Amino acid sequence: MDLLTALSRQSCASFTDVEAGTVRVSVFLSRRERPGGLLTRRISTGLRTIKSWGLNVGSGRILCRRVRPQDWAESWRRHFKPLEIGGALLIKPSWSRRKAKRNQAAVVLDPGLSFGTGQHPTTAFCLEELVRFRPRGVRRSAPFLDIGTGSGILAIAAAKLGFSPVGAFDFDVEAVRNAKANAIGNGVGRQVRFFRGDVMKLKRSIAHATYRIICANLTADLLLNARDRIVQLMKSDGILVLAGILKQEFPLVRKKFEAARLQLARSQTAGEWQSGTFVRKSRFVTIK
Numbered sequence: 001m002d003l004l005t006a007l008s009r010q011s012c013a014s015f016t017d018v019e020a021g022t023v024r025v026s027v028f029l030s031r032r033e034r035p036g037g038l039l040t041r042r043i044s045t046g047l048r049t050i051k052s053w054g055l056n057v058g059s060g061r062i063l064c065r066r067v068r069p070q071d072w073a074e075s076w077r078r079h080f081k082p083l084e085i086g087g088a089l090l091i092k093p094s095w096s097r098r099k100a101k102r103n104q105a106a107v108v109l110d111p112g113l114s115f116g117t118g119q120h121p122t123t124a125f126c127l128e129e130l131v132r133f134r135p136r137g138v139r140r141s142a143p144f145l146d147i148g149t150g151s152g153i154l155a156i157a158a159a160k161l162g163f164s165p166v167g168a169f170d171f172d173v174e175a176v177r178n179a180k181a182n183a184i185g186n187g188v189g190r191q192v193r194f195f196r197g198d199v200m201k202l203k204r205s206i207a208h209a210t211y212r213i214i215c216a217n218l219t220a221d222l223l224l225n226a227r228d229r230i231v232q233l234m235k236s237d238g239i240l241v242l243a244g245i246l247k248q249e250f251p252l253v254r255k256k257f258e259a260a261r262l263q264l265a266r267s268q269t270a271g272e273w274q275s276g277t278f279v280r281k282s283r284f285v286t287i288k
Contacts (some may be wrong), residue, residue, distance in 0.1 A: 056069035105160035121270030122243035152179025243275035
């Protein structure tokens with residue numbers, strides 16, 4: 001995926017067929033690319049290089065297909081519907097006339113290249129946990145960190161729900177730019193600090209901060225490799241929400257994070273995905 005992203009300079013999509021054991025990575029290009037063209041030749045060369053390193057690239061088959069022009073905006077309108085989370089949060093596209101209920105925070109977000117509209121079960125789980133643990137009563141400070149922010153949906157929702165301060169970062173510079181624009185459009189541009197960052201190389205300015213709630217909607221390999229860096233960011237009474245994990249990978253993720261003195265408090269499975277909320281063992285309670 002990184003190879004195709006780097007060569008095409010576009011955001012790519014990856015689809016894993018667990019049963020077939022195959023992975024398909026695709027990208028949409030506005031310019032025409034023919035089989036045997038410059039881009040396909042570069043991809044082929046890159047795959048051979050990766051293979052020479054001893055890594056499995058599968059069949060390495062490259063396909064170019066012309067996509068018939070259509071009204072993509074109208075297509076999104078048919079599939080992206082308003083979403084209510086626990087009665088306290090409404091996620092909706094800009095074209096929806098749905099109004100937020102009394103005491104219900106609303107996030108207006110149109111689908112874009114960055115991941116995150118709330119429709120995916122992993123994002124929905126994170127939103128549910130934000131609503132569950134939103135600041136109430138006398139609680140004045142509830143720092144929140146969004147690791148792998150994508151469209152910025154979690155950070156924006158957190159700011160709307162009263163979390164403060166709110167930090168969010170992503171490795172993709174385009175995602176960060178898009179997330180900032182989405183936050184400004186939702187009136188919380190000054191309440192969320194977005195920045196480009198690598199979870200494996202956290203900036204010093206964030207490495208010494210701690211957070212009440214952390215959401216990390218990442219792939220299992222990133223979560224495992226960055227476990228210690230993520231856990232050190234939790235307050236003593238902190239809550240860690242992990243998502244973006246395939247169901248068959250979740251047991252290993254759980255084992256590794258529990259080895260860091262965390263305990264699974266709540267888990268949810270939806271299709272091929274499984275997400276979980278972790279707390280420190282010293283304050284473990286079952287979250288229903």
